[in-house]
Amino acid sequence: MTERPLRVAVLGTADIARRRVLPAMAEDPDVELTAVASRSGARARQLAERYDCAAVESYDAVLDRDDVDAVYVPLPVSLHAEWARRALAAGKHVLAEKPLTAHAHTTAELLDLAHSSGLALMENVMFVHHPQHSVVRELVAGGAIGELRSFTAVFAVPPLPADNIRHRPELGGGALLDIGYYPVRAALYFLGTGLDVVGAALEHSGGSAVETSGAVLVRSPDGVLGQLAFGMEHAYRSAYELWGSEGRIRVESAFTPPADHKPTVWVADAGGPRELTLAPHDQVAATVRAFVRAARSGGTDPHTAAECREQARLLDAVRARGAGR
Numbered sequence: 343m344t345e346r347p348l349r350v351a352v353l354g355t356a357d358i359a360r361r362r363v364l365p366a367m368a369e370d371p372d373v374e375l376t377a378v379a380s381r382s383g384a385r386a387r388q389l390a391e392r393y394d395c396a397a398v399e400s401y402d403a404v405l406d407r408d409d410v411d412a413v414y415v416p417l418p419v420s421l422h423a424e425w426a427r428r429a430l431a432a433g434k435h436v437l438a439e440k441p442l443t444a445h446a447h448t449t450a451e452l453l454d455l456a457h458s459s460g461l462a463l464m465e466n467v468m469f470v471h472h473p474q475h476s477v478v479r480e481l482v483a484g485g486a487i488g489e490l491r492s493f494t495a496v497f498a499v500p501p502l503p504a505d506n507i508r509h510r511p512e513l514g515g516g517a518l519l520d521i522g523y524y525p526v527r528a529a530l531y532f533l534g535t536g537l538d539v540v541g542a543a544l545e546h547s548g549g550s551a552v553e554t555s556g557a558v559l560v561r562s563p564d565g566v567l568g569q570l571a572f573g574m575e576h577a578y579r580s581a582y583e584l585w586g587s588e589g590r591i592r593v594e595s596a597f598t599p600p601a602d603h604k605p606t607v608w609v610a611d612a613g614g615p616r617e618l619t620l621a622p623h624d625q626v627a628a629t630v631r632a633f634v635r636a637a638r639s640g641g642t643d644p645h646t647a648a649e650c651r652e653q654a655r656l657l658d659a660v661r662a663r664g665a666g667r
Contacts (some may be wrong), residue, residue: 419514462636488588495525498576516552544664
């Protein structure tokens with residue numbers, strides 16, 4: 343017997359929801375969009391009409407609906423913890439934009455609540471669902487570049503408008519949580535858990551109230567060093583490289599490729615340089631499918647939850663190091 347679609351409501355009308363996540367949900371036969379909530383009735387109606395679902399002017403009212411199994415939370419970071427907690431308390435599965443919260447202890451608290459409630463709580467980190475990275479990991483594990491010695495990752499975007507929420511500290515803005523998240527998560531993905539943040543610098547360009555760029559040095563338990571850089575005042579770049587005793591692997595367009603992008607993995611090993619061209623993959627759709635699986639299985643799998651905890655710990659450590667603590 344076919345399971346009915348997961349009935350999802352959206353708390354907020356953020357750009358990431360409008361451009362990427364809601365279109366993917368609408369295309370997934372295992373998802374039914376039932377409501378869009380916004381504190382602006384006009385914005386809620388405008389988006390809800392596009393998906394033929396209910397428009398609601400109250401986040402709380404969405405949590406009271408019996409036609410909602412799960413909520414997607416694309417609100418500013420400063421609001422994630424509050425509304426994820428309320429949603430879990432109301433018995434709803436939660437997909438929240440990354441980072442799940444701004445602090446490791448709050449992230450751990452919510453993951454514990456979800457686990458004890460038998461509910462899925464998933465951080466919307468999409469690039470880990472793209473198969474190009476598992477291809478790279480398999481190459482490294484298979485000895486393509488010998489013993490891994492070094493990892494570098496960068497993610498940066500051009501300057502954002504002054505009124506963008508990433509410039510507002512009260513909303514959880516700043517380059518670290520929104521942009522630095524990616525190279526930090528990539529280090530966790532390739533180097534594993536137990537990373538030590540041995541150095542970090544956070545820069546506030548032009549007297550900004552939030553950090554606009556940063557650099558981080560991490561070390562794995564087996565001595566592999568990771569150099570990470572990020573910012574929101576740069577020419578765009580999204581890439582990483584793994585450097586081993588016998589070669590290198592590099593990936594560009596690493597973190598936010600469009601669905602029709604054909605990834606290229608550059609490998610330089612004992613056989614000389616070569617390029618591996620992979621098939622396009624929609625990482626947004628893959629993330630939605632992963633969330634549906636988690637909700638149907640009765641909760642986020644332990645490995646995913648552990649990675650979310652570790653990511654939060656690392657971001658806290660970067661912030662502390664960057665502040666000189």
